Each structure stands twice: as C-alpha cells, then as structure tokens.
Amino acid sequence: MSLKIDENREVKILTNEELLNMADNLFGLKNGKETLKNYISYLHIYKNKGINFGNLNILIQSESAYSSNQELLDIIAQILINENIIESKDIAKNMDLRILNSQRNKKDEAEKINEKVIISDITHTDPDDIKEFIENNKDKIYILIQKTNPKRYERYDESEMRQALSKYFYWNLKFERLEEEDKEKYIINALKQNNISINKKCKLFKEIADNPLFEIKEDLIKIIVNCISKNIK
Numbered sequence: 001m002s003l004k005i006d007e008n009r010e011v012k013i014l015t016n017e018e019l020l021n022m023a024d025n026l027f028g029l030k031n032g033k034e035t036l037k038n039y040i041s042y043l044h045i046y047k048n049k050g051i052n053f054g055n056l057n058i059l060i061q062s063e064s065a066y067s068s069n070q071e072l073l074d075i076i077a078q079i080l081i082n083e084n085i086i087e088s089k090d091i092a093k094n095m096d097l098r099i100l101n102s103q104r105n106k107k108d109e110a111e112k113i114n115e116k117v118i119i120s121d122i123t124h125t126d127p128d129d130i131k132e133f134i135e136n137n138k139d140k141i142y143i144l145i146q147k148t149n150p151k152r153y154e155r156y157d158e159s160e161m162r163q164a165l166s167k168y169f170y171w172n173l174k175f176e177r178l179e180e181e182d183k184e185k186y187i188i189n190a191l192k193q194n195n196i197s198i199n200k201k202c203k204l205f206k207e208i209a210d211n212p213l214f215e216i217k218e219d220l221i222k223i224i225v226n227c228i229s230k231n232i233k
Helices: 016-024 032-047 069-082 097-102 127-136 158-164 180-192 203-209 213-229
Strands: 058-062 117-121 141-147 171-175
Touching: 016 032, 016 069, 032 069, 032 171, 058 069, 058 158, 069 117, 069 141, 127 158, 180 203, 180 213, 203 213
Parallel strands: 058 141, 058 171, 117 141
Antiparallel strands: none
16 A cells, blocks of 8 residues: 655645535544644644644544545645645655664665655554654654554554554544445535436435445446436436
8 A cells, every 4th residue: 555645746725624625525534624623723823832732743543445545645734735834845755664663773764754744554563663763753743544444353453553652643533434324425426526416215326325335436437427428417
C-alpha cells in the first residue's frame, strides 16, 4: 500500500469550509467534520502562541476496507497549507518508521527527512518504534494511519495504539465499518451527481446496497452509463 500526496497532480485550492464539507461526505468517517473544525480552531490559537497544550499530530484509524484515507490526507494537508503552517513542498511521502529507526545513525538517511509532515501507515508497527522515531524528530507534524479489523487478529487494537501514543497524539479520526445506510447514501449521491433520481422503495436499490462496496461501484457504473445513453432520468 502506498500513502502519499501526489506531488505531480494539479491540486485545486479549496477553502476550509469546502474542505470540511468534503470531510463530512467521506463515508464512515466518525465526527470528521467536527474534529477538523476544532483542529482548525486550534491552529489559529497555535499560530498566535496562545496555547501550551497539545500538538498538531493526527492519528487516523480505520475499521473499513473502503475508507477514503487518501482523500482525508489531502484534506488535512490543504488545511495546513491554508493556515500557513506548511507549504506544499513540505508534505511528506509515506515513510516506514521501522526502517528509518534502524538507519537513524546514518547521516545520509537523516538528511533525507526534510519534510515537516511525516505520513506513515503504522498498522504493523510497534508503538515503541513510533515513539522512538518521534523523540528523535520532534520538529515534525505526524499524520499516522492504523488499519484495524475486528474480524482479524491485530497485534495492537485501536484502543491499545491510542493509549500507547497518547503522549504524542491529541487528534484522532476514525473510519468505521460501512453500514447499509452508508452504502445507500453512496448510491444516491453517485446517481444524483449524474442527474439520475431513484425511488428508495425500489427493490433493485436495496439489492445493490446489500453488496460490498466494490460490487456496488461495478453495478453503478453500468446503471449510470445505461441511463445516460438512453437519456433516463
């Protein structure tokens, strides 16, 4: 898996309000808009040195295989840019903290860590390795992602990781497993964006929503193409 901001693609500059609305539409993101709104308020106080508590680090945890991690990373990065905390060049690539820890004494590796924002998937990383890396690089902003799956054994569950890293992370965002209601909303939005309305009592609508998201996407593209080609609204 690769978690990185694509530095080569053209990024549309959005206001914080637009970014918050985008976060509100990320399926399964629990209290995302509210948390990010508080984060922005914190940034305002932080810039004016009016607070001596907390930091800018964010821990993202995901129970869903279909979570929009990249979209959320883009939103957070743009907020930091909007608030003049970082510049676009300061956005980090995905880093493996375990490898960096093992190479921390090598001068050439140390010089590579120039970015202000460190992004890393820590799903299979020991908390001690994370804490050690942060202690050795205290001047960074950390956005870490942990995938959790209740049906599969994980070395560290969600609460254990949050507790272990509580000294370093004051902001937590969570993607919950998608419920049928989330998938129904996804279907309605996709059709609405293509000027197609649907009766919620439609049996086909319910049947599609019962499927995994990847199957829903496959069904939707066929329906949308068919409706547009036949001018069905």
